[in-house]
Amino acid sequence: MPEMRFSIRWPDGRRERCYSPSLIVKDYFEPGQSYEISDFLAKSREALNIASQRVEARYGRPCSLALGQLARIEDTGQHFLTLPDARVLVEAFDE
Template identity: 65%
Template sequence: MPEMLFHLRWPDGRGEACYSPSLVIKDFFAPGEAYPVADFLERSRTALAIASDRVQARYGMPCARARAQLARIEAASTPFLDHPDARVTVVAFDE
């Protein structure tokens, strides 16, 4: 199963590399695009759930790393959710 990293820039300028066990992230995000934080969070939840489900279908158990990545994204998003103009930029993909 192809893994990938997707690189982000949070509204405060901090960068982060995020993990996905599947290339499905490419169906939800585009490099160079900036997403409102709430939208980014919802897309992340959906994409990482699909990625984890694909791991479960193949290996019989969900992907713990995808769940952990989502937890980190949720925690990092929280301070920005009350700021409607805050955006998360997807900088690049690494496969």
């Protein structure tokens, strides 16, 4: 199963390198594009849950790395939900 990493920049300028056990993230994000925080969280939730389900279908258990990554994204993203015009930039895909 091809895995990938993708680099993001949070509204406060902090960069994070994220993990996905599947290339599904490419269906949800585009490098160089910024996303409103709630949209970014929703897309991340959907993409990483699908990625984890793909791992489960193949190996019989969900992907703890994908679910852990999603938890970190959700936790960090919660801090920006009340900021007007907060956006997350997807900088690059690192396959």
